[in-house]
Amino acid sequence: MDPFQNSDLQRRKFLEWIGLSGLALAFPAISLSGCQSSRFHEDEKQEFKNVFDLEGLSEKVMGKDAIDYLNGGADDSKTVKANVVAYQKIQIRARRLIDVSTISTKVELFGQTYETPIILSPVGFQKFFHQDGEVATAKASVKKQHQMIVSSVSNYSVNEIAAQSQADLWFQLYPTTNREVTKKLLERAEKAGCKVCVLTVDTPVIGNRERGGTTLTKLIYSKELKMGNYEGILTEGTGIDDPGLTWEIISWLRANCDMKIVLKGIVTREDATLALEYGVDGIIVSNHGGRQLESLRSTIECLPEIVEEIKGRIPVLIDGGIRRGTDIFKALAIGANAVCIGRPFCWGLGALGQEGVEIALDILKAELIRDMQLAGTPSIEKITCDFVIGF
Ligand SMILES: Cc1cc2nc3c(=O)[nH]c(=O)nc-3n(C[C@H](O)[C@H](O)[C@H](O)COP(=O)(O)O)c2cc1C
Numbered sequence: 001m002d003p004f005q006n007s008d009l010q011r012r013k014f015l016e017w018i019g020l021s022g023l024a025l026a027f028p029a030i031s032l033s034g035c036q037s038s039r040f041h042e043d044e045k046q047e048f049k050n051v052f053d054l055e056g057l058s059e060k061v062m063g064k065d066a067i068d069y070l071n072g073g074a075d076d077s078k079t080v081k082a083n084v085v086a087y088q089k090i091q092i093r094a095r096r097l098i099d100v101s102t103i104s105t106k107v108e109l110f111g112q113t114y115e116t117p118i119i120l121s122p123v124g125f126q127k128f129f130h131q132d133g134e135v136a137t138a139k140a141s142v143k144k145q146h147q148m149i150v151s152s153v154s155n156y157s158v159n160e161i162a163a164q165s166q167a168d169l170w171f172q173l174y175p176t177t178n179r180e181v182t183k184k185l186l187e188r189a190e191k192a193g194c195k196v197c198v199l200t201v202d203t204p205v206i207g208n209r210e211r212g213g214t215t216l217t218k219l220i221y222s223k224e225l226k227m228g229n230y231e232g233i234l235t236e237g238t239g240i241d242d243p244g245l246t247w248e249i250i251s252w253l254r255a256n257c258d259m260k261i262v263l264k265g266i267v268t269r270e271d272a273t274l275a276l277e278y279g280v281d282g283i284i285v286s287n288h289g290g291r292q293l294e295s296l297r298s299t300i301e302c303l304p305e306i307v308e309e310i311k312g313r314i315p316v317l318i319d320g321g322i323r324r325g326t327d328i329f330k331a332l333a334i335g336a337n338a339v340c341i342g343r344p345f346c347w348g349l350g351a352l353g354q355e356g357v358e359i360a361l362d363i364l365k366a367e368l369i370r371d372m373q374l375a376g377t378p379s380i381e382k383i384t385c386d387f388v389i390g391f
């Protein structure tokens with residue numbers, strides 16, 4: 001497996017793909033000097049009309065193993081598809097003659113104001129998609145003012161990412177089978193400044209990733225693509241996922257860190273009730289982008305019963321299948337306080353590194369703003385369930 005992409009190659013393929021290779025000679029701004037050092041010409045950026053254009057380019061420049069790992073799901077990827085398709089069944093009810101000359105996308109979460117409700121989901125092994133990995137993603141998130149969640153299985157460690165990007169990060173935790181090791185992971189995250197711990201609860205074991213085959217296992221044991229957070233602490237025989245995990249972990253986390261605790265992977269009303277009982281600070285409605293248990297409902301179908309149960313007591317976030325501003329609008333209307341995106345920013349990363357992540361974020365934010373204008377909702381609080389039908 002050759003996980004590393006050559007920036008120069010990526011850039012050349014990009015220019016070929018948009019049919020601009022000839023212009024490289026005419027415009028120094030799009031010289032073939034490598035995408036890390038050069039800025040893209042504005043005209044080039046406009047070639048990316050939506051996140052699917054970035055997906056198209058990422059498929060041209062990333063290796064097959066990386067594409068399969070990124071885009072694949074469990075079994076036949078039915079839940080991967082369901083996440084996307086379910087948004088299409090919901091329609092928007094727009095209101096007219098409302099002043100939408102100024103739009104605010106600000107949201108408040110855990111006592112802090114965020115510029116947009118669009119958050120970057122934790123995605124592991126980002127060096128597999130681009131050599132700059134999570135550092136590129138973090139730099140883009142800082143520049144574009146989006147919150148990033150760093151995966152436990154990131155290639156750069158959480159402190160390297162924080163130091164190189166100056167980002168205020170949230171940390172996603174996979175508790176290991178050894179609590180001493182897990183404790184050290186938490187200490188590292190807190191030292192890197194993380195104030196929120198996103199505990200993923202849908203991975204007692206790894207799903208059946210047929211499309212990616214053995215790639216994930218190879219990544220976990222790869223010598224080139226190390227899992228930065230575990231350097232020097234992962235002891236022989238420690239599992240990076242724990243099939244014995246129960247609700248007891250919440251009180252253990254409370255006793256062992258000061259971060260807010262957000263559960264990622266809740267898909268039922270029953271577990272939303274338990275999350276409240278155990279006193280977590282927030283939940284993310286997620287099916288892991290369809291990568292864990294096949295045949296789960298789409299996340300947007302799970303959202304109504306969970307919102308109904310939580311009744312605004314803690315923030316409810318959602319991820320899975322969000323590809324358009326209208327998807328974000330629909331999730332917010334049904335009651336999510338914010339949304340997270342996974343594959344779309346990775347397509348940008350794989351295609352163009354930091355610049356590609358920035359483009360993905362720009363596209364989704366611009367779409368959301370335009371959709372808010374067209375629907376007659378000048379701020380996020382105005383997007384209520386009266387604006388959607390068919391869920
Ligand atoms: C390549 C890849 C790696 C992922 N790694 C993690 C991870 O390390 N931790 C985690 O909680 N979720 C992980 N996820 C799941 C995402 O956080 C998120 O739930 C999912 O990607 C959202 O769906 P979307 O890709 O359709 O936006 C990963 C997803 C992908 C595609």
Ligand SMILES: CCCCC(=O)C(=O)O
Pocket residue numbers: 124153174203206216240241288291
């Ligand atoms: C142990 C899981 C590793 C990364 C992950 O969550 C994914 O590939 O979906």
